[in-house]
Amino acid sequence: MASTPTQQSLSVLGAGLVGSLLSIYLRRRGYEVDIYERRPDLRRGGNYGGRSINLALSDRGFGGLNPVGIADAIRSVGIPMYGRMMHDVDGKLTYQAYGKEGQCIYSVSRSGLNYKLMDLAEEEGVRLHFNLRCTDVDLQQKQLHFEHNDTHQRMSAPYERLFGTDGAFSPLRNSMMKTDRFDYSQDYLEHGYKELTIPATADGGFAMEKNALHIWPRGHFMMIALPNPDGSFTCTLFFPYEGDPSFSKIKTPADLMAFFETYFADAIPLMPTLVEDYFANPTPSLVTVRCFPWKYDNHALLLGDAAHAIVPFYGQGMNCGFEDVRVFDELFSKHGENWEALFGEFQQLRKADGDAIADLAKANFIEMRDKVADAEFLLRKNIEARIYSRYPETWIPLYTMVTFSPEIRYSEALRRGQYQDRLMDGLMQQGDWHRDFDSPALDAAIDDMIQTYQA
Ligand SMILES: Cc1cc2nc3c(=O)[nH]c(=O)nc-3n(C[C@H](O)[C@H](O)[C@H](O)COP(=O)(O)OP(=O)(O)OC[C@H]3O[C@@H](n4cnc5c(N)ncnc54)[C@H](O)[C@@H]3O)c2cc1C
Numbered sequence: 001m002a003s004t005p006t007q008q009s010l011s012v013l014g015a016g017l018v019g020s021l022l023s024i025y026l027r028r029r030g031y032e033v034d035i036y037e038r039r040p041d042l043r044r045g046g047n048y049g050g051r052s053i054n055l056a057l058s059d060r061g062f063g064g065l066n067p068v069g070i071a072d073a074i075r076s077v078g079i080p081m082y083g084r085m086m087h088d089v090d091g092k093l094t095y096q097a098y099g100k101e102g103q104c105i106y107s108v109s110r111s112g113l114n115y116k117l118m119d120l121a122e123e124e125g126v127r128l129h130f131n132l133r134c135t136d137v138d139l140q141q142k143q144l145h146f147e148h149n150d151t152h153q154r155m156s157a158p159y160e161r162l163f164g165t166d167g168a169f170s171p172l173r174n175s176m177m178k179t180d181r182f183d184y185s186q187d188y189l190e191h192g193y194k195e196l197t198i199p200a201t202a203d204g205g206f207a208m209e210k211n212a213l214h215i216w217p218r219g220h221f222m223m224i225a226l227p228n229p230d231g232s233f234t235c236t237l238f239f240p241y242e243g244d245p246s247f248s249k250i251k252t253p254a255d256l257m258a259f260f261e262t263y264f265a266d267a268i269p270l271m272p273t274l275v276e277d278y279f280a281n282p283t284p285s286l287v288t289v290r291c292f293p294w295k296y297d298n299h300a301l302l303l304g305d306a307a308h309a310i311v312p313f314y315g316q317g318m319n320c321g322f323e324d325v326r327v328f329d330e331l332f333s334k335h336g337e338n339w340e341a342l343f344g345e346f347q348q349l350r351k352a353d354g355d356a357i358a359d360l361a362k363a364n365f366i367e368m369r370d371k372v373a374d375a376e377f378l379l380r381k382n383i384e385a386r387i388y389s390r391y392p393e394t395w396i397p398l399y400t401m402v403t404f405s406p407e408i409r410y411s412e413a414l415r416r417g418q419y420q421d422r423l424m425d426g427l428m429q430q431g432d433w434h435r436d437f438d439s440p441a442l443d444a445a446i447d448d449m450i451q452t453y454q455a
Helices: 017-028 059-068 071-077 110-124 171-177 253-263 265-270 274-280 317-335 339-369 375-390 398-404 410-428 440-454
Strands: 009-013 032-036 054-057 079-081 083-087 093-097 105-109 127-129 132-138 143-148 154-158 161-164 183-198 212-217 222-227 233-240 285-292 300-302
Touching: 009 017, 017 032, 017 059, 017 110, 017 161, 017 317, 054 110, 054 222, 054 317, 059 071, 059 317, 059 398, 071 105, 071 110, 079 222, 093 375, 105 110, 110 127, 132 171, 161 171, 171 285, 171 300, 183 274, 212 339, 222 339, 253 265, 253 274, 285 339, 300 339, 317 339, 339 398, 339 410, 375 410, 375 440, 398 410, 410 440
Parallel strands: 009 032, 009 161, 032 127, 083 212, 161 300
Antiparallel strands: 054 105, 079 105, 083 093, 132 143, 143 154, 183 233, 183 285, 212 222, 222 233
16 A cells, blocks of 8 residues: 655544554554544453444455455454254254355454554554543544543543544444434334354364354344354344244243243253353344435545444455455545545445445344255256355356355445346246256256346
8 A cells, every 4th residue: 555645644543443453544644543432442441332242254354354464364364154054943954155165254353453464563663542531523623522431530632533433332333313414213123132152062162163154043033153262152032022933032041041942942951051151141232324425525534333233244344444454445545635526426426335235134143044955946946056166257146146246336236136136036937946946947048147237
């Protein structure tokens, strides 16, 4: 990345995943950079807390990490997951590869990744200020207002240009909401989530297949598990707050065990701390946030969850945020310090993609919790894999476009995916493909469909 000599200093609000990465890019462009973070410096101890312990990192995320030189280091400590392992109610396992041979997503530690990015930011000369909770942003006076976590002292800092990477409940966005013609919506799922643990086996090994993302699809709800380097799995139960069954119906250890016996019996022997985990851990909610514009004048810009918080079912929230940073940097190469043009083109491009991945993430919840257990759905996926292997340049399955094809924008993936879905609906009705999967008739039907697709 080329440096731009400049006297300007830039401020970043939030030293989470996206803010830490962004600060490195900005610093390498030659700016003085200050980050203000609500939490203490957790690298020195303390509980990272917050959302999921581990995250699925995929090609779009790596696309953001590559230019700062830490993608390989992260890959080397992540655990590759090559497909989904579905657990049915009887404990029967079905495996489905995510993509072509060798294609995978990585389970990485959220705190480990965040600390590495903060370390690198500091090495580059970014100034990190901890324990400062932003209470308000005065967009007219270009002032940040803070309260110190420990002393509760109030203080202010001026900014020249501000980047809001302050998460789903962004204080910068709150201030922008008070300005004219700012669109905003938030919607919560009726489901929350609970993190649970499958520890390593006595000899330190993995209690289930290590290189897969495990799913227990149960119709209206599901549990998933991602592997950790210490041999454990972090499980997440996505479950309605109300109804039957729901979080509200599980009041005692006996309720919990009866529920698990019915729906997740194969997991019980692997979860010795199930009861403790369930009753000790919080039950956070899941929100989608949309807003526009993402910029204020030419001096404040939202990125990451602050601009587009999405539900986690495509494993793309952080990946999308890292892609924001990469795209921002590419646009900087084009516009330089013409901030008005830079911020304007950024929000125009990324708003469409943020909206698309928000829709895709919601739809994928239904697919994961419900459809992946369905024989018809699995057949359809197998047929799509066959189409992809025969026409790799023409027909790319939606999951592959979103997860392994960063050159295809989310908005384009959504558009193509919807069209492909309609064509697949037709093809599925043309024959009994369970019976005739290996017959030339399926290949002929595929060839016809591809001709229509290309027309
Ligand atoms: C259960 C779950 C699982 C997920 N799994 C995945 C996954 O597998 N893959 C994936 O790509 N994404 C996943 N995500 C999404 C991912 O967590 C987010 O998209 C990502 O954390 C966004 O990064 P960010 O830096 O924009 O926001 P955050 O990570 O939320 O960081 C915001 C930062 O701003 C700070 N901050 C907030 N308020 C203030 C304030 N007032 N003053 C100062 N600082 C402040 C916070 O302390 C924090 O450090 C998941 C999310 C959830 C909830």
